[in-house]
Amino acid sequence: MGAAEDRRRTRIVDRQFQLGLAVRLLLVLTILFALGLLLAFAPSYYILATTNDLKSLEPAAAEFLVLNKRLLPAALLSLAGIFLYAIFFSHRIAGPLYRINAILRALIEGRDPPVVKFRDDDYFQPTAALLKELSEKMRAARRSVAPRPGADPPPGDAE
DSSP: HHHHHHHHHOOOSHHHHHHHHHHHHHHHHHHHHHHHHHHHHHHHHHHHHHHHOOOHHHHHHHHHHHHHHHHHHHHHHHHHHHHHHHHHHHHHHHHHHHHHHEEEEEEETTTTOOOOOOOTTTHHHHHHHHHHHHHHHHHHHHHHHHHOOOOOOOOOOOO
């Protein structure tokens, strides 16, 4: 029982899926952040790049430095938070998929499937209910078909 509890505590259930999702999400959001930062810096940068008048350059340069000092650390912190949230979020998907795969593997191998148990905040709750119903049905069917040890053979099987 202890091993199951340890497995459920880990946030990385399916490393390839979870890290892949987190990296893709981070990549898309980095592009969106970069576009947002470009939009925020564009007016100051345009003035700095096209103006030679010192009176116009001074406020644009000051604004550029203030934005650089405030926005870039906030953007980096936000990206780190988004990456961590993607790992947490993907755990709610990868955990149920891991359990669904374990049940399907047991069914393919002809074993009784493990008990279907999803956490309350996991996704795919309706699928869990269907798998639970299927597992119970298959257990009941196997019990009714499997001969009991020491029982007499059914009539017609006698030599």
